[in-house]
Amino acid sequence: MPLLRFHFIEGRSADEIGALLDIAHGALVAAFGVPAEDRYQIATTHPRHEMVAMDTCLGLERSDKLVMVEVVSRPRTRTQKVALYSLLCSRLHRGCGLDREDLIVTFIENSDEDWSFGRGRAQFLTGELGDQGHRNVVT
Numbered sequence: 001m002p003l004l005r006f007h008f009i010e011g012r013s014a015d016e017i018g019a020l021l022d023i024a025h026g027a028l029v030a031a032f033g034v035p036a037e038d039r040y041q042i043a044t045t046h047p048r049h050e051m052v053a054m055d056t057c058l059g060l061e062r063s064d065k066l067v068m069v070e071v072v073s074r075p076r077t078r079t080q081k082v083a084l085y086s087l088l089c090s091r092l093h094r095g096c097g098l099d100r101e102d103l104i105v106t107f108i109e110n111s112d113e114d115w116s117f118g119r120g121r122a123q124f125l126t127g128e129l130g131d132q133g134h135r136n137v138v139t
Helices: 012-031 077-098
Strands: 003-009 041-044 065-071 103-109
Touching: 003 012, 012 041, 012 065, 012 077, 012 103, 065 077
Parallel strands: 003 041, 065 103
Antiparallel strands: 003 065
C-alpha cells in the first residue's frame, strides 16, 4: 500500500516497463516513507486509440510514451503528494528518458477499512501491520 496503476500506450518492452515500475517505487518510498517491501503495482498497456490525454490548455505536447499513474492510498499530505509528483517526473526523466510532459498522476484516497492484504482480514484495523503501515499518513 499504496497501490499504483500504470497505463501505457502499447509498444514498450517488458524491460522498459520494469524500469519504469522500479523507478516509480523508489520515488514513492522517498516521498511517502513507506517500507521498500511495501510494493503494489499494476501495469496495463492500451492501444493508442484507448488513451486520450489532452493538454488542459497548458501547452503540453504528449507523445506515444505517455504514462498515466493512478495512486490509490490512504490520505497523504499535500507536501507528500507534491514531492511524489516531482520525484516521479525527475526520476522517470533521468532514468527512462520520459519526457516531462508525458507523465500524468492522480490520487484516489481511501481509509484503513478499505484495505485487505490477504487472509480475508483488514490488517490496518486488526493492528497486524503495526506502525510500519502508519508512517507519514494524515490523521
